[in-house]
Amino acid sequence: MADSNPAAQTDADAKPTPERRRSAIVDAVLEDGTLRIEGLADSLGVSAATIYRDVQILEDSGLLTLSKGELRPRASSTAELPPRMRRIRSRIEKGALAQAAARLVSAGNAVIIDDSSTALPMVPELAKVNPLTVITNSMPVARSLAASKNTELVLIGGRYYPWAEAFYGSLGTGFVKNLRADLCFMSDAAVWYDGVYNPTDYVTDMKRTMLEQSFHRVLMIDNSKFARRAWQKTTSLTTFETILVDDGATEQQLDMLAASGAEVTVVPVPGR
16 A cells, blocks of 8 residues: 655655765765764665765765775865766756856857766756857767757767766867867866866866867856865866856855956855
8 A cells, every 4th residue: 555644755755866865975075074974874864874885886986985984085086976976966056157157158159068067057048049059078968959949069979988978089189179169168077276177087188179179268166166176187277268156165265266367257056
């Protein structure tokens, strides 16, 4: 017999998916620095055994480390979050940034969009711009725009990497070098005072090439990027003409961005 208790049904419906739960674990550890397994189990409403299974996956991905029941972020991450988890993290902030970014696009533009989860929420707004050419290496972006009558879609080829749902490699970068875009919208895994960083070499190669082949370069970053680390510098902050950042960034972080000489726009986040 089905459970007729509305409260029980609500609780079941509210249970987070494994991807959302693991994303919450990463966010909590990045914010607090050190967390115990028991505390996470209580706050997420699941068993310690479930948390241990999640942590094993996050450890294997190179995102966190577990020692004596305590979770810590990797000092220098060599791995990026899977796309589904990246899309869940800071979703409200990314949505606000995407709205602000889409306002920079005009009819007739050719724009490059990277495979970042920050740029993906722009797609519904871009589909309204007529005409528009969108160049991307991202399968989720391409799938979302494939049916748009207003959009000329150019999919960058190369080697497909399922973990990123995107194309990379010399075939792709060689293709991009024959293009010229009005705008490039991108994000990256981590931001520091001298630039943006990523843990994967073929990802940095693609991002650099996209930036080089664009007249106006826009960096989109939510405030969680300041807490992340990655070992490879993609490019300097001075590369960008425009930087969009959510209003959760500190004054020190905003000063760091402003020192690049870019136009820094602080984007308000609804409900904050």
